[in-house]
Amino acid sequence: MRTLLFTISAVLPLLFGVAHAQTQPYKPVGEQHDWTIDLGAGAVYGFSANGGDPEKVNVIPWAGFNYKNRFYGDALNGIGYNLILRDRLRAGVQVRPHFGGNADGMEGLDVPGLGADLAGYAFYRVGENFSLGGRLMHDISGVSNGSSLMLSAGHQDITKVGLLQTLVYTRFGDRKTNQAYYGIDASEAATTGLSPYAVGAGPQNIGIAFLMMTPIRKHYAIATFINAERALGDVADSPLIQLKQNQEMSYRAGILVVRRFGGN
Secondary structure (H helix, E strand, O other): OOOOOHHHHHOHHHHOOOOOOOOOOOOOOOOOOOEEEEEEEEEEEOOOOOOOOOOOEEEEEEEEEEEOOOEEEEOOOEEEEEEEEOOOEEEEEEEEEEOOOOOOOOOOOOOOOOEEEEEEEEEEEEOOOEEEEEEEEEEOOOOOOOEEEEEEEEEEEEOOOOEEEEEEEEEEEOHHHHHHHHOEOHHHHHHHOOOOEOOOOEEEEEEEEEEEEEEEOOOEEEEEEEEEEEEOHHHHOOHHHHOOOOOOEEEEEEEEEEEEEEEO
């Protein structure tokens, strides 16, 4: 069974973008620097960057940078540039990795590998703590040659434990993207014994994530998150999801420790 991993990119950017609002126009929290470098590692359930089994706890490294909230990047979310950088508005471009998955031991299944998307995004802060916006992405690596759209609504709050962000999102794909990740073509059907399945353009999933950044002393932080996601439409009916115990729902959770270096 093909296991899909790319939606983790909806969650992890928020974990380490809270002090320097990279794409999200939340008000800055904590000490601000012209440049920062973040290094860390942790454990994540529900995601594997190297195509391993996501249904176990995997070790995940973290490295990222940010320069004046304009130029930023990290290993899991690629690099980006804020073309518009205002108090309430962030808009820019990114080159983002698009993670594939694994076949879970099923021979003959063409599993999408690591790809890359060119993305444009815009997010606007409503009131003091809400962010609304989206990201339009197109595959530039030949994995699917398709496009996808992510829309989200987020909220940021300072609690006694740390900085809490809540994210609700939904994702849509065109025919090429949905077929590459959720469809079964004739050759795959003949090899695996599964029925051919064509997926048209439409919704992929809807999800919610809770993310907490807890400062430890001056330069360290512990980041924790919980993410639940439900497949929608033709994607939910795909045999690649239904065969795995009718698993329209997927869950992810993680904890990471990060050390921040910064200066002016």
